[in-house]
Amino acid sequence: MTDTPAPSTLALRPDFAAIAEWIKPGAKILDLGCGDGSLLRYLRDTRNVFGYGVEIDEANLLKCFRNGINVIQNDLEAGLSSFASDSFDYVILSQTLQAMRHTEGIIQEMLRVGKEGIVSFPNFGNWKNRMQVISGRMPVSETLPYRWYNTPNIHLCTLGDFEELCQQCNASILERKVMSNHYRPVNFLPNLRGMLAFYRFERRT
Amino acid sequence: MQESKSVGVVTPQYVQIDKPLQLKSGLSLESYHLVYETYGQLNAARSNAILICHALSGNHHVAGVYAGNEKSAGWWDNMVGPGKPIDTNRFFVIGVNNLGGCHGSTGPASIDPRTGKQYGASFPVVTVEDWVEAQAQLAEHLGIEQFAAIIGGSLGGMQAMQWTLDYPERVRHALVIAAAPKLTAQNIAFNDVARQAIMTDQEFYGGNFYAYDTLPRRGLRLARMLGHITYLSDDSMAAKFGRSLRKDELSFGFDVEFEIESYLRYQGDKFADLFDANSYLLMTKALDYFDPAAAYGGDLSAAFRAAKANFLVVSFTSDWRFSPQRSQEIVKALLDNELNVSYAEISSSHGHDSFLMEPSCYHQLVRAYMDNISI
Numbered sequence: 001m002t003d004t005p006a007p008s009t010l011a012l013r014p015d016f017a018a019i020a021e022w023i024k025p026g027a028k029i030l031d032l033g034c035g036d037g038s039l040l041r042y043l044r045d046t047r048n049v050f051g052y053g054v055e056i057d058e059a060n061l062l063k064c065f066r067n068g069i070n071v072i073q074n075d076l077e078a079g080l081s082s083f084a085s086d087s088f089d090y091v092i093l094s095q096t097l098q099a100m101r102h103t104e105g106i107i108q109e110m111l112r113v114g115k116e117g118i119v120s121f122p123n124f125g126n127w128k129n130r131m132q133v134i135s136g137r138m139p140v141s142e143t144l145p146y147r148w149y150n151t152p153n154i155h156l157c158t159l160g161d162f163e164e165l166c167q168q169c170n171a172s173i174l175e176r177k178v179m180s181n182h183y184r185p186v187n188f189l190p191n192l193r194g195m196l197a198f199y200r201f202e203r204r205t
Numbered sequence: 206m207q208e209s210k211s212v213g214v215v216t217p218q219y220v221q222i223d224k225p226l227q228l229k230s231g232l233s234l235e236s237y238h239l240v241y242e243t244y245g246q247l248n249a250a251r252s253n254a255i256l257i258c259h260a261l262s263g264n265h266h267v268a269g270v271y272a273g274n275e276k277s278a279g280w281w282d283n284m285v286g287p288g289k290p291i292d293t294n295r296f297f298v299i300g301v302n303n304l305g306g307c308h309g310s311t312g313p314a315s316i317d318p319r320t321g322k323q324y325g326a327s328f329p330v331v332t333v334e335d336w337v338e339a340q341a342q343l344a345e346h347l348g349i350e351q352f353a354a355i356i357g358g359s360l361g362g363m364q365a366m367q368w369t370l371d372y373p374e375r376v377r378h379a380l381v382i383a384a385a386p387k388l389t390a391q392n393i394a395f396n397d398v399a400r401q402a403i404m405t406d407q408e409f410y411g412g413n414f415y416a417y418d419t420l421p422r423r424g425l426r427l428a429r430m431l432g433h434i435t436y437l438s439d440d441s442m443a444a445k446f447g448r449s450l451r452k453d454e455l456s457f458g459f460d461v462e463f464e465i466e467s468y469l470r471y472q473g474d475k476f477a478d479l480f481d482a483n484s485y486l487l488m489t490k491a492l493d494y495f496d497p498a499a500a501y502g503g504d505l506s507a508a509f510r511a512a513k514a515n516f517l518v519v520s521f522t523s524d525w526r527f528s529p530q531r532s533q534e535i536v537k538a539l540l541d542n543e544l545n546v547s548y549a550e551i552s553s554s555h556g557h558d559s560f561l562m563e564p565s566c567y568h569q570l571v572r573a574y575m576d577n578i579s580i
Contacts, residue, residue, distance in 0.1 A: 062573060065570055066573050070547050072546070072547065072548045082537045083540060087541075
């Protein structure tokens with residue numbers, strides 16, 4: 001059997017550091033849609049966190065086991081009822097939001113379970129995507145490697161769209177990072193030039 | 206990958222324990238013996254011991270075969286052995302028959318030293334807690350202060366959980382497979398029908414059938430047939446038997462016609478000759494009584510506050526007797542206590558019996574988990 005990470009996972013690796021920078025050492029983490037568990041393992045190794053991953057796919061579950069992380073097989077769409085309110089320092093949703101059906105539901109569950117939420121997603125507003133749409137085709141890019149007919153991504157959004165959703169879900173944004181396709185910080189025209197977006201937020205009181 | 210094979214020929218061993226066992230019921234056993242088997246070698250640090258707890262009809266014969274009987278493979282031979290998910294090249298694995306059983310440990314068919322006669326109906330009701338206590342005595346006998354892991358399916362999973370509550374320092378990992386934190390009313394109801402089948406058999410003689418040189422065979426057979434139905438799933442029965450008939454046409458009578466009838470009767474008959482009716486009553490009662498949350502006002506999370514072990518909890522999608530929801534209750538209690546826990550809900554059509562089979566990635570997951578246990 002091959003244990004080589006899928007191309008999409010490799011592409012994600014540079015964003016681990018971006019998330020790790022926000023994590024206080026020793027924090028308690030819930031990683032939703034944790035895939036093969038490499039982010040949680042990275043945070044454990046670099047930030048000494050304690051935590052759990054949540055994953056639905058059996059093949060990924062096996063990889064999580066091999067990565068030696070705690071993983072709970074569960075369907076995120078069904079909510080996080082196994083997890084008590086306010087029981088985590090951070091709830092992370094890394095590159096998973098765009099593939100979820102119940103987008104609002106998961107943001108609200110993150111706000112319930114965690115003191116802070118961290119979401120990363122590919123920015124659909126990036127100029128390359130816009131160009132492809134203008135030229136009459138659905139975008140295919142480094143962060144959106146799928147074709148329209150086989151993509152798991154059903155709820156793509158732009159920075160502006162996500163910020164509106166946060167507003168609607170009573171989440172106040174604490175920090176934002178935007179990266180280019182070369183994983184460099186983007187400060188100027190982020191919704192146009194940014195490829196990956198990271199948000200840290202909390203419940204609005 | 207390393208080739209996996211059988212542990213080969215095994216021989217049961219016995220230990221006589223003369224330290225009285227105070228039972229949960231208030232009664233006690235002055236002395237008793239346990240039959241067990243071991244596979245692999247205990248390392249010098251005594252840090253690689255694994256206890257396998259058996260389910261309702263299981264026993265100490267977990268793996269390997271008996272000399273001269275090729276067909277006598279242990280009940281978890283696909284899981285335990287050299288190169289298997291529970292690898293005896295690495296671990297020292299112990300299987301033990303529980304008290305009240307009928308495979309060699311002290312049980313209803315044993316001689317009561319006080320009377321010189323078989324216990325029969327006078328054998329005390331034993332609980333999961335009592336079994337853990339007796340297993341702890343065996344561990345002491347073998348010089349094992351702490352288990353690397355305690356593993357069990359179904360009623361065996363309940364024992365693994367109980368260990369983490371009663372002896373948190375003596376178990377590093379618990380693998381709780383196809384188990385539940387307590388039985389539902391429906392589950393207790395099934396057990397009671399099984400018990401009624403046995404107890405209303407005229408050959409039962411109030412549990413003292415030994416003295417009459419007979420067996421409540423029909424009752425035990427019915428109990429097993431009922432139990433067996435609940436261990437399978439509707440889908441697996443449909444796939445295996447469907448509505449197949451033994452003959453080509455309907456006979457318009459009440460003899461065996463459908464293959465499923467034939468199968469169940471065969472299973473029932475086989476079981477009735479091998480299993481002790483009093484042991485069956487005891488085992489089902491131990492299942493019914495298991496409820497660690499009861500002492501904490503029904504709060505399972507509070508019950509697990511004592512636990513320190515790392516957990517692997519496994520359920521199977523088609524298991525309706527010990528459904529995934531019951532396992533999720535366990536997981537929630539462990540999460541509430543910030544314990545290390547992983548949970549897998551394995552896709553399987555084989556119902557409760559899945560834990561003895563190899564559906565989907567079940568064995569790979571157990572192997573991966575076991576490989577990460579340091580010894």
